[in-house]
Amino acid sequence: MLKQLALTTAASVMAITAAVAQDDSLTIVSWGGAYSESQLKAYDEPFTEKTGTKIFHEDKSNQALAGIRSQVEAGNVTWDVVDMLQADAQRACDEGLLVEIDFDNWLAKAPDGTPASEDFIENTTGDCFVPQILYATMFAYNTKAFPDGGPKTIADVWDLEKFPGTRSLEKIPQKNLEWALIADGVPHDEVYTVLATQEGQDRAFAKLDEIKDHVIWWDAGAQPPQLLADGEVTIASAYNGRIFNAQVNENQPFEIMWDAQMFEVDGWVVPVETGKLDLIKDYLNFATDTQRLADQAKYIAYAPARKSSVPLVGTHEATGVDMKPHMPTSPGNFDTAIRFDVEFWADYGDAIEERFNAWLSS
Template sequence: MKKLFLTTALTCSTAFAAQAEVVVMSWGGSYGAAQTEAHVKPFMAESGIKTTMIDSDNPAVPIKAQVEAGNVTVDVVSLEYADAIRLCDEGLLEPIDPSSLPAGSDGTPAIDDFLPGAITECGVSTDIWSNIYAYDSTKFPDAKPTTIADFFDTEKFPGKRGLKKGAKAVLEVALMGDGVPASEVYETLNTPEGIDRAFKKLDSIKKDIIWWEAGAQAPQLLADGEVVMTTAYNGRIFNAAIDENKPFVIVWDGQIYENEMYSIPKGAPHMEDAMKFIEYATSTEGLRASAQQISYGPARKSANLGGDIIYKDGKTVMGPNLPTYPANLENALESSFEFWVDHDSELNERFNAWLAS
């Protein structure tokens, strides 16, 4: 009887411990730190549910592997928009009911408060972020890069370039750098000639490229002097410039912006608590708190009301530092999830072949 009681007690204890922890997988670096401060810590304090943040260079990859193996250890995952759509279509994510999301702080129902496209079948937007390029201002004391074409002009602006190792947001940058207007990028990239044109533009700087894979690597390459300019996630550059006083300048021309999503992997061990976390994190207050930690735009209208959001330093106005700021959208490209859901495999296959050639 004593042995049975002990076994039962241990089982109950284990079950209670399992119910009391939510594991969130995100991208690490300053982005993961921002989500920890804005979402994880306050959610734990308010709910009493233990929540842990773990990092990945690209969370879509391990989540797909976990679900397909039937060994899911993550409850909430931060995904790029196209990945959230693709994994949902493949049945690897749990559907999310928009009616379960809290209304905006002004009472607007969530479905009307979120910006268009910010709620999908299996994901809720946490922010609108951007691929930009940035340069080290100490390397260019006279003429300064101002356009996406300047990124490819190694004669006028000599030095190594940092680029993310992959087709997405690299082929688009190449076309815009070759003079294709943002509004025509996907139309062009949807043709064999357009793809050839993008790779030809990349050829022009191939010998000067240093490739990065994790978001934290791009500002580090710039800080170490390994490159004079690099594509990067805008929030990583902002944090390095403001928090670490790095002489980095963002060029918004040719930026590629999209929603980042919180999703729940199929078979997540703590489904109910995972949904509580998403509801908390994507509330008006949760999205404003995130924008106070890193320069990504809130995806709710109500989070943008009531004056400018101020950075955690208490003085930096976030508006001009956000991808969604009007002046930053003049030659901006909204990433097409439809295009990348359809063409991701084939274009990455060609990219890898080009890389090896």
């Protein structure tokens, strides 16, 4: 009896100890690789040093929406802060799976006193979503192919006479149809209005017809830099981070053309019923302040989502390269940027994708 009581007491002590330890830790879900490493260096290690909070990582953001759903439905939420794309975050928020963010009470002001709600780049915040980085899909070219100067505008990508050679485009309608309309003269701020019409879609496909025979299609982010490096194409759409790596780490003679870059947003959400909301608030206050978002750009070529962070972007930690010219949000790069409209593609995507696939095979 005494032995059983001792074992029970010991088990209870262990459970309490584990609970206390858990209360002093956070489980953060992200994408892995160089991206998670940039978060570790810029946010997590400094936060642990400041507060003593242990941070555990799970590289499961590619299944974040499904994971949050299943945890909330089971009443067993083990993820505290989750890195998600803006579109998925909005869906999760609409389903009641996420905590609503009180930006001005939870998050730090900008150094000049601007409230957090006014410091994030326009149209990037959500009721349950704290923006962290912006990344861009844009065009890049091999400078060896154009010794007299490469393309400067989307229209130049379609100019096969002035800028000869094969192009590479992602094998999806998204972004390609927007760029086709811009190449055909549609103002940037009218692209989605035009694309929502049958006439606009016909116009976009007709414009793509002009270069269809000069395109190699890609479906993995590593392909465009390789195609450019091998000389198989002269111009390619690509993710800005991939081109940066090729430029800096592989010394490739690539140049980014920022005209009409299509930018998307990635950031933080908090599942309901985590049980650690006060600690989470502390973490988000720290990890999304002006300096920390600028610090992340030391490790990866994605832009901070705060306007006040952009001027603080410095040099690449490993190489000393000035990161400002590589930020999608830097002056000059962001002048003609277009926010990728996830709501448009949620509404029209199925029908347009079906037409696009038929167009490819015709």
